[in-house]
Amino acid sequence: MSEEKLYAVKTDEGEFLSFSDDGDSVWNKAVGHFEMDKQKARSWAYNRGGHVVTLIEEPKKVVLSKKQAGIVEKARLSDIPATYISGRTDAYNGEESLLMNAYVNGYTAAKEKKYLVELCGLVTTDGAKQYLTKKNGKWFACRRMPGMHQDFTNEELNKAPEWAQQLDREEVTDDGIR
Structure with missing residues (x-):
């Protein structure tokens, strides 16, 4: 976040001081003139009415894992969120200040990484590659098909049969495989 501030002159009715091309002042609900010099803004407010307001940048949101997001959400329900x-x-690795x-x-929330597991050497009769697939609790081989559950999280793959857990995984991005 920038340390520089912008100032504007605003009325109690929510209108901002603005200037036309010829230098005349006008009041406008949608647009105002912003100034980095607070003294100049104070002078405008004194001469034209209104009061000085400070415009600040919205802080950037941090990216959290699913687990970290859960901690923050539960802290919102706590009487003492900081203690929660x-x-x-772990304060020593910076996680505490990140969550605060x-x-x-x-x-x-960070998008969970997804993986595709090619079953090397296994192809259909027309030569299409086969991939690890899951449907109705059953694991099987299938060509790449929309609507089939073939992109897995690490957590899902860790619950797969032992033979499937030992296969190579390729990370899948929104636009395909990495």
Whole structure:
């Protein structure tokens, strides 16, 4: 976040001081003139009415894992949120301050990585590659098909049969395989 501030002159009715091309002042609900010099803004407010307001940048939201987001959400229900967060994080690796920041300024949850598991050497009769697939609790081989569950999280693959857990995984991105 920038340390520079912008100032504007605003009325109690929510209109901002603005200037037309010829230098005349006008009041406008949608647009205002912003100034980096607070003294100049104070002078405008004194001469034209209104009061000085400071415009600040919205803090950037931090990206949290699913587990970290859960801690922040549960802290919102706690009587002492900071204590709740500090009791569930490691202050030495910076996680505590990251979650405190997320509690105050907001956060976005990180997308969980997904993996595709090619079954090397296994092809259909027409030569299409086969991939690990799961449907109705059953694991099987299938060509790449939309609507089939073939992109797995690490957690899902760790629950797969032991033989499937030992296969190579390729990370899948939104636009295909990495």
